Amino acid sequence: MKNIILFILLFSIKGYSQNISKIRIDSLITAIENNNQDMGSVSVFKNGEEVYKRTFGDINISALKITPNLKYNIGSVSKMITATLVFKLVDEKKITLNDKLSSFFPEIPNSDNITIKNLLEHTSGLQNFIIKDSNNHWLKKQASQKEIIDEIIKQGYAFQPGEKVLYSNSAYYLLAKIIEKKYNSSYSAALEKTIIKPLKLQNFASFHNHNYNNIAPSYLYEDGWKKTDDFYFENVIGVGDIASTMYDTNLFISQLFTGKIISKASLKAMTPTDGDFFGRGLINTSFGGNILYGHHGDTYGSHSIVLYDPNNRIAISLVLNGERLSKDDFVYYLLNCIYKNKRSLSERQINSTEAGLYTGTYNSSELPIKLKLSYEGKFLKAEVIGDSPFVLDKIGENKFEYFASGIIIEFNPSEKKMLLKQRGQKYQFTKDQ
Structure with a gap:
């Protein structure tokens, strides 16, 4: 699925301009819909006006009949x-x-x-x-x-x-x-x-x-x-x-x-x-x-x-x-x-050898949580125990980010330590033995 979307992005993105391309967004959502990955709704505004909207997913489910006022x-x-x-x-x-x-x-x-x-x-x-x-x-x-x-x-x-x-x-x-x-x-x-x-x-x-x-x-x-x-x-x-x-x-x-x-x-x-x-x-x-x-x-x-x-x-x-x-x-x-983004999907991913350096459960004396790191689909994933996992992008050697929440994670594999930074806050974690 990710490779299909990467193909779409590589051949459709020309960079950000004042005009938002409906074709590029449509190509993305069509790929997601055709592969039965998600169902939901999206809207994009520019200068206070809606320039793109789409409700997508498995519309054969009777409870999901699409109407203009379908709320989520x-x-x-x-x-x-x-x-x-x-x-x-x-x-x-x-x-x-x-x-x-x-x-x-x-x-x-x-x-x-x-x-x-x-x-x-x-x-x-x-x-x-x-x-x-x-x-x-x-x-x-x-x-x-x-x-x-x-x-x-x-x-x-x-x-x-x-x-x-x-x-x-x-x-x-x-x-x-x-x-x-x-x-x-x-x-x-x-x-x-x-x-x-x-x-x-x-x-x-x-x-x-x-x-x-x-x-x-x-x-x-x-x-x-x-x-x-x-x-x-x-x-x-x-x-x-x-x-x-x-x-x-x-x-x-x-x-x-x-x-x-x-x-x-x-x-x-x-x-x-x-x-x-x-x-x-x-x-x-x-x-x-x-x-x-x-x-x-x-x-x-x-x-x-x-x-x-x-x-x-x-x-x-x-x-x-x-x-x-x-x-x-x-x-x-x-x-x-x-927007324009030159980083390809492969640059965000890791291999199984690299994953072995990072995966495991981490504890912090500064936060009352446990953080589990796992490897799936060439991506490193993080999960606060009891919550939903989120995908980490590789952005450098031993360095990852979760852009949606402003999280940067830096690993020190030799010492089995991890530093989590989030918009000015820093938390030290240690990997369980």
Whole structure:
């Protein structure tokens, strides 16, 4: 499959120009579709207008009848929306970034020291309520708010605020509840009033919205596509519950960056600064010398990414509700179709001898995770134990990157060590014996 896509890229990419070639993108997606690799939807905007759209995949599945308003779960892209609502509250002077969590949830451990800003930028030290006692599927069934808050309290904090960066679903769950408190309404009603109606988003909804319907189900591939259970999305409101068309997610992020939702000062505060990966609700991605901002999301069955390039005014939204070729590979190829990238596929790959130097399980005293490195399809893959694997590209001797998350990994095979760098943060790992 990768070789087919490489062939398409080599013979179709002429480099980036002001015009985005629909033919190049179509060739890519047709190859993916014909090889039954993915199903989903993609939209590309240029200067605020949609220049490419396509819904693709196995349309013989009756539940996937394509309609213009077919929505998809966009997972943690919802966090970008939650952060925007927080900054709306800042602009309205209803909160400040320095307000303490204890003003809203005094029962949360260390809440006297955790600020709104910490929650937004994943520096609060709070952890991940999605996983409960090593069970990362407990939220497929409805849970009460009390059960979730109790789990956040039970997990406590991993470090003092500002000391480190740790992606925190718990932080964004609490932010969504703070939004409800300050607007004195449900999260869905606040979203409807402040974003959906003003931007005229026709197919964009949180869980309790009247428009939360006609959503494509998720599939896994096991000798054919089979429907899979996903979150009970009320459990992750503001964290990963929003469903949307790719047109509407592009419309949202385009208008976010053109000042239609929050103030310039708030957008600047939301955006990652140089050397950072996480901002306060936005991530930073670099490709071919172009800087893009947005967010990515994964549920149990859907995989999405939304990006915006402010210099070229390009917005890209992709969602897969059936994934064999990973969304990260898909996005890499898609960006190749839009921007110039001279690195061939073979330059990103390794052989089995090289793989033997890197594969194994790694631990860090600085992060509460285990990282498993494996070799598959000529690529090195990394996986936080209990999460989805992601593909690493070789970019130098003993050096790899995961471009979508700004991760650089440098190996020292002789000492069985690995240094993981992510937008200014550095974490040392040691390989298990």
